[in-house]
Amino acid sequence: MTIEAHRKTTIMDIAAKANVSPSTVSRVLRGSAEVAEAKRTAVMQAVTELQYRPNIFAQSLASGQSMTIGVLTQNFGSPFYDGILHGILLGLEKTEYWPLFADGRWHPEIELNAFHLLLDRRVDGLIVIGGQLAEETLRTVAQRTPLIVVARRIAALPDNSLYLNNFAGGYNATRYLLDMGHRDIVHITAPNVNPIAIDDIEQRYQGYQQAILDAGLQLDPRLVVEGNLQQQSGVLAVEMLLSRGRPFSAIFTANDQMAFGARLALYRRGIRVPEDVSLVGFDDEAFAPYMVPPLTTMRQPAAEMGQTAAKAVLDLLNKKKPNLPLFEANLVVRESVTRH
């Protein structure tokens, strides 16, 4: 029923029914001007009686606004990204704006395409999560459209990007292992394929190095391995590590997915976690608490970041300077680390 009306009823119909002009209907509907109480209620009545639903295209065409915020993500399925989306949804909930999602699939071409789709749909604001769009492109767009980039640091747009202190995250994860008595700590990182996109991972790596150094220890290249952030690369990394013969008592992986892979590889080799080697991840994905044993990891405040991002575009929309704090990752201790 409620749906029935979709096709036909226009503002003219309800104007006729309420005995006012279309202009007045528009005014009461969007509250753009005072309207006599009697007419207002007449209009409201007609609206509900006729199940009127404004035509968004006409609205946007006439007003020049789409009342939508474009959200470009890289992978709907990733827990971390999902957390951010969730936050954005929350941040937009009480506003007039609706999110319009597009998925770049971590594919530069698809991403660019999706980016244009959003722009073509005349979104009033844009939130880009991670991704590999050229800084240049982002800068150009930012000049005309309120834009916030989440989970990626754009040097040229300090006031439009929102990210995590990955250095501190890496530092603290390592530091925790150090505090637990570990000395031979391996780090599984990921190569800097795209200098910008994977900057986060690089930062975590640097944090790891600094922590080792601060503890008065030596950096040992034989203790660091590269993966590609996928689970499978975690198992490969451990294989590689084992073949090097360099002893170690703990592993810190740049993300949880690789930690899961590493854990599996260890299991296959009959190496116990945490008795033989301790493990800490990064992200606190949904599965982390259900790994066997539950994974100790660095938690990213994904939802909070999403919500902050939403508020920030809204600020930009209202010409206010947004408040963009540097987010911190928190250690969540579970059972994959033991004292050494």
Next chain:
Amino acid sequence: MTIEAHRKTTIMDIAAKANVSPSTVSRVLRGSAEVAEAKRTAVMQAVTELQYRPNIFAQSLASGQSMTIGVLTQNFGSPFYDGILHGILLGLEKTEYWPLFADGRWHPEIELNAFHLLLDRRVDGLIVIGGQLAEETLRTVAQRTPLIVVARRIAALPDNSLYLNNFAGGYNATRYLLDMGHRDIVHITAPNVNPIAIDDIEQRYQGYQQAILDAGLQLDPRLVVEGNLQQQSGVLAVEMLLSRGRPFSAIFTANDQMAFGARLALYRRGIRVPEDVSLVGFDDEAFAPYMVPPLTTMRQPAAEMGQTAAKAVLDLLNKKKPNLPLFEANLVVRESVTRH
């Protein structure tokens, strides 16, 4: 650069530049009629030179089509749903249509809201993934808008719903355990809160029962426990089970998430998998291959289902009767089951 032009250039500008009427520009742009070669190229040139991008709102308003397919999901973050989304993206890739996503968050209110949002945006077609929308509502909409419901069986809309043979899935999972020599097989299911939405789970349960019966065994209510599909409920289910004291050698869970929870509970109790109890899940989520030990589970062809759904709405759009096969779940054998 490419973006620069967004704001201003209209079809009039390019008409002027190419020395033709706006009508002609429209014609070449959308190929709706033959246009002399000379003018066509002139138009194309103007278009690229002026970086013209049509105004989607004007287009849709005038044509009555939005060239979008609405996709209503329940949770961007779920691997299974993500698989379907991926398939939809694939199915739409080479077409003129773009997907418009909305997330119902498994929340009836939010879902209904999102549903209306999509309708208000005048999507040309609609794909609803799971969810709890009333059948009545869906039926009404289906009368006017091409609609496909995925991963949920709508009795009243046999030609618009696309789902998995959950009964066979449950049957085969159980059958596999039986074939491996197990006799005391527990099943962790989920209560039928919403008679429609969780029908899938109910079907799996029935498949389990039938398999047991077909093997000439007795159904034992002490062997079935209810969870709520979340990981945590898997651990609770196992606790409950253990407290009942009824011995068992294998567990079949209605979904992978509960299997992960169950596995953790077993670990805490020092019960080995698969040596002491075998475990099989349902869904084949991304984490399944990395559980310790890797989880044997029933794989749902999510991407294929998504792609089929996309093709189906497109068919509906073209007044063709869509082909909606019944999908089957396949057993993927890993390491969580052993012969008994």
Next chain:
DNA sequence: AATTATTCTGAAAACGCTTTCAGAAATTCT
């Protein structure tokens, strides 16, 4: 060469709403 078909093309009318402009109505002030 005169007709008749075919192709092309521009003018103009939608599409459904917002918003400016100016006049009407209701208030307030002298």
Next chain:
DNA sequence: AGAATTTCTGAAAGCGTTTTCAGAATAATT
């Protein structure tokens, strides 16, 4: 009570395309 304000309200002009209609060009027939 009349003038000066302030509030309301309708007419009409967009917003940027698509599409119908009919006339102009061009090509095909006789």
